[in-house]
Amino acid sequence: xxxxxxxxxxxxxxxxxxxxxxxxxxxxxxxxxxxxxxxxxxxxxxxxxxxxxxxxxxxxxxxxxxxxxxxxxxxxxxxxxxxxxxxxxxxxxxxxxxxxxxxxxxxxxxxxxxxxxxxxxxxxxxxxxxxxxxxxxxxxxxxxxxxxxxxxxxxxxxxxxxxxxxxxxxxxxxxxxxxxxxxxxxxxxxxxxxxxxxxxxxxxxxxxxxxxxxxxxxxxxxxxxxxxxxxxxxxxxxxxxxxxxxxxxxxxxxx
Amino acid sequence: xxxxxxxxxxxxxxxxxxxxxxxxxxxxxxxxxxxxxxxxxxxxxxxxxxxxxxxxxxxxxxxxxxxxxxxxxxxxxxxxxxxxxxxxxxxxxxxxxxxxxxxxxxxxxxxxxxxxxxxxxxxxxxxxxxxxxxxxxxxxxxxxxxxxxxxxxxx
Numbered sequence: 001x002x003x004x005x006x007x008x009x010x011x012x013x014x015x016x017x018x019x020x021x022x023x024x025x026x027x028x029x030x031x032x033x034x035x036x037x038x039x040x041x042x043x044x045x046x047x048x049x050x051x052x053x054x055x056x057x058x059x060x061x062x063x064x065x066x067x068x069x070x071x072x073x074x075x076x077x078x079x080x081x082x083x084x085x086x087x088x089x090x091x092x093x094x095x096x097x098x099x100x101x102x103x104x105x106x107x108x109x110x111x112x113x114x115x116x117x118x119x120x121x122x123x124x125x126x127x128x129x130x131x132x133x134x135x136x137x138x139x140x141x142x143x144x145x146x147x148x149x150x151x152x153x154x155x156x157x158x159x160x161x162x163x164x165x166x167x168x169x170x171x172x173x174x175x176x177x178x179x180x181x182x183x184x185x186x187x188x189x190x191x192x193x194x195x196x197x198x199x200x201x202x203x204x205x206x207x208x209x210x211x212x213x214x215x216x217x218x219x220x221x222x223x224x225x226x227x228x229x230x231x232x233x234x235x236x237x238x239x240x241x242x243x244x245x246x247x248x249x250x251x252x253x254x255x
Numbered sequence: 256x257x258x259x260x261x262x263x264x265x266x267x268x269x270x271x272x273x274x275x276x277x278x279x280x281x282x283x284x285x286x287x288x289x290x291x292x293x294x295x296x297x298x299x300x301x302x303x304x305x306x307x308x309x310x311x312x313x314x315x316x317x318x319x320x321x322x323x324x325x326x327x328x329x330x331x332x333x334x335x336x337x338x339x340x341x342x343x344x345x346x347x348x349x350x351x352x353x354x355x356x357x358x359x360x361x362x363x364x365x366x367x368x369x370x371x372x373x374x375x376x377x378x379x380x381x382x383x384x385x386x387x388x389x390x391x392x393x394x395x396x397x398x399x400x401x402x403x404x405x406x407x408x409x410x
Contacts, residue, residue, distance in 0.1 A: 078347035078373040084386025084409045149410065172354070173368035173388035174410040192410055206410055207371065207384035214387065214409025 040255045041103045041111075044096045046247030048255060049103050060120040060255050062237075063099050064091045065246045072210045072236075072243055084212040089242035091116050118224065118237055118245045120252070121187065128152070130253040132162050133191040133228040140196045140231060142169065147195035150228075151177045154187040170204035171197040176214070186223070190215075194231035206231070210246075211238040282320045287400045288353050289321050291365035291391035294405045295351075296326045298389070312338070312352040312370075321353075338372065339381060347373040350383070363393045363400060386410050 040060040041049040049063075069088040073079055095116055102111040111117060120126065129152045136146045149165035168175040174193065179185060192212075197204040209229030211219075219225050219240040227236045228249060235252040237245040284290075292309065299306065306328055311318050313332035323330050333341065333350065341348065354366040371384040387409040393400040 076347065076373065078371045078382075078384065081347060081349050082371045082384060082386060083349065083369050170383070170385040173352075173366060173408075174385055176387060176408050176410055201379070202381040202383065203378075204370070204383040204385060207386055212386055212409040214407060 046251035061117040062245045064116045066096045086211045087242035129189045136230040138194045138230045151190035169197045170206045189226035191228040294391045310350045342374045366390045
């Protein structure tokens with residue numbers, strides 16, 4: 001009788017201990033992914049291509065965009081006439097596919113030599129930016145948080161500041177953020193508001209969501225800047241030549 | 256106190272100077288709003304973006320006093336009904352809203368807010384897309400508004 005009483009817990013132990021060990025091993029593996037450094041490669045749309053363990057620091061690269069100006073800023077006469085219409089600086093589909101194939105094949109050096117990879121900023125920095133920018137929840141409307149711009153700046157001395165624009169609405173004209181000491185800015189990110197203003201049969205929007213003409217003109221040299229399009233829910237990476245990479249906000253804040 | 260003084264000065268200028276050369280209501284080239292438009296046209300000419308027609312949103316006293324031509328550009332005032340009628344004939348147009356004269360820190364400014372306008376057949380709504388504003392800054396020297404600078408404030 002007592003033997004049969006002991007048999008059940010023993011059987012349970014025999015069954016569950018290996019399972020528990022397996023779970024522990026899986027947990028350890030998943031933790032190690034975050035503890036060790038990786039080089040992450042994203043394709044032109046922000047989809048994960050490869051994650052390669054790296055003894056250095058975690059770095060993320062994205063293949064340059066193939067989206068043309070009309071893809072990012074629209075093709076209707078209304079879009080074309082937009083006074084703040086920016087410009088894209090894409091690569092061809094063939095070039096993008098070639099770079100992505102090289103990454104898939106593990107030929108990273110060759111992929112770099114194409115010049116079609118854009119390095120993202122450190123993840124912690126991107127996530128700190130995202131925390132601010134996502135105060136605009138991207139759900140349009142007249143919510144004050146959705147009717148202002150947000151900006152983060154890192155100066156040459158490493159000092160980082162966060163700025164909030166004036167609450168405005170697209171009916172009265174958007175308000176940009178004046179950045180102090182622009183000449184000494186090393187990194188700059190800002191958002192384009194999702195807010196709308198609606199009266200009767202008319203709707204006012206902020207446009208464009210991608211970097212505006214003013215943004216691109218203000219970009220200097222090879223330094224890349226960032227726009228969070230809160231309505232489009234995309235992050236645009238641009239320099240003085242135009243938009244060079246585009247990816248979903250969620251991906252920008254994850255990898 | 257400074258705000259009160261600026262507001263007082265603004266009302267004083269709008270009222271007392273109505274008969275003088277540089278007014279916000281006189282229908283001539285010295286009208287400060289007309290001057291702001293003139294500076295905008297000068298600004299876009301630098302980018303070779305000369306336009307033959309500039310559509311202005313009307314419906315307030317500001318546009319009543321604006322001349323119908325500036326430089327080489329025809330200034331067309333559209334009220335809401337005229338705008339909607341025009342958008343049935345053409346797919347889109349750029350409309351400019353002129354904001355009332357503002358006074359701040361002893362300087363005066365007029366903002367021009369551009370909108371790309373169109374009729375969205377799917378949503379059955381008139382859509383207005385705004386990408387910021389332009390601001391013409393003036394100082395008042397006691398007799399007239401003197402243009403200081405033109406600012407582009409994109410989003």
